[in-house]
Amino acid sequence: MTSPQNIAAWLPGVGKQLEVGPADTPVPDNNELLVEVKAVAVQPAEYKIQEGVLPFPLKYPTIIGLSFSGVVVNVGSAVTRFKIGDRIVTNSAGTIRNDSRFGGYQRYALTTQELTAKIGDVPFEQAAAVSNLYGAASALFLHLGLEKPSGPPTPKRDGKVLIWGASSSFGAYATQLAAEAGYTVVGVASARNAELVRSFGAAHFVDRNSATVSDELIALGPFKAVLAAADAAPDQVVLGRVLSAHGGGSFLSTMGLRPGVTLPVGVEGKFAQYVDDYLDPKNKDSTEWLWWDYLEQALQERKLRVVPVTRIGGLEKVQEAWNLLHKGAVSGERLVITPGLE
Structure with missing residues (x-):
């Protein structure tokens, strides 16, 4: 052959x-x-x-x-x-x-x-566009400790989840997964993507470029988990201010703490390499759930x-x-x- x-x-x-x-x-x-x-x-x-x-x-x-x-x-x-x-x-x-x-x-x-x-x-193009769902699932369920979706009816879970960069592909799937799992999602993105973020299941939307973005997020908090799905150094400064106002905590970022960013005492920016999670034998159950159960069903339905x-x-x-x-x-x-x- x-x-x-x-x-x-x-x-x-x-x-x-x-x-x-x-x-x-x-x-x-x-x-x-x-x-x-x-x-x-x-x-x-x-x-x-x-x-x-x-x-x-x-x-x-x-x-x-x-x-x-x-x-x-x-x-x-x-x-x-x-x-x-x-x-x-x-x-x-x-x-x-x-x-x-x-x-x-x-x-x-x-x-x-x-x-x-x-x-x-x-369609192949749509399927490929969903393929980085693995990163959002790993961030939410393995690193931030949230509960996975359990199927209909959607449970109502305590706690709000803040997703910065909710209109990015990473943030979009994180928003959908967190909402499907029953959490109240606060999505942050540019104002032009407000309706897109709401369509993903965000209960609240905040414009990342608003002069009052810190105050709006502080008023919506505290948060059970904070994911920076698409963030620059100024965004991390805002996240630090918001978490500090609620007594401290950490946010998970796809790039880790940006150079030059100093966070308030009691606030930490974390980084994780998500692909590694699926190559680790101890995460076998999570890997099979995502690829062979959740993703196949979610795509085909x-x-x-x-x-x-x-x-x-x-x-x-x-x-x-x-x-x-x-x-x-x-x-x-x-x-x-x-x-x-x-």
Whole structure:
């Protein structure tokens, strides 16, 4: 059998521009799937790896891209849950594995069955856009200690959850998960995304650019959990002020405490690497719940409201997509790359 021809967007090294070129077609090992990649969700962490802001110890040249959807074209001998022809969405954890074969920005990529969900007839672009739900679930349920959704009827749980950056893809899914779990969500984003954030299930909306944002949040608190899903240094200063007004506490940030930010006494900014959670055997039950139970059902029953998706193009457009994210030119939408449609 002749291996299909592969092509990839290669990252030659830190600070270097992407180069599109040939790649070997991977062969799946025992627990692995070979996927014909149909859509890759572009993430801010990717351009930060390129710039060296996120110092992953990667062997270059490499292929990154974590969250993608596609069709299974080959399976390893120990794979029991998937078969050739299945339409799936996955997180390959490629940067954690330091293995370019698992990078999503190529036509054929490897992944594992543990971090994969079937998508039925959901469009590939939409499925890929939901694939970073894993980060929101990990943040809320493993790191912030909230209860997971338990199915209808939705329970009413004590405590408010503050999500800063609720119109980002990360924040959007965190908002939906927290609301579905029964918590009262306070969403913070730019005013132009107010209705979008409310549509995700936020009970209260606060404009991040308002001159009274601190006072409004202090009045709505205290908070059972605080997640900074998309935040800059000035945002963290506001979060510090709000938490301090309620006696202290901590917030979880996707980037950790920003350089130059000094928080009040009794307030802490924390960071977590969410992909690691799903590779840890002690979290096996949470991993299977998310990928094989919740995500499959939520996708196929159209339960999740997807952040608007914009297809920017094929592999030759990955660098352009990263540049747009770096410039802050993307808001309230998710950029998607489609490797097979150049």
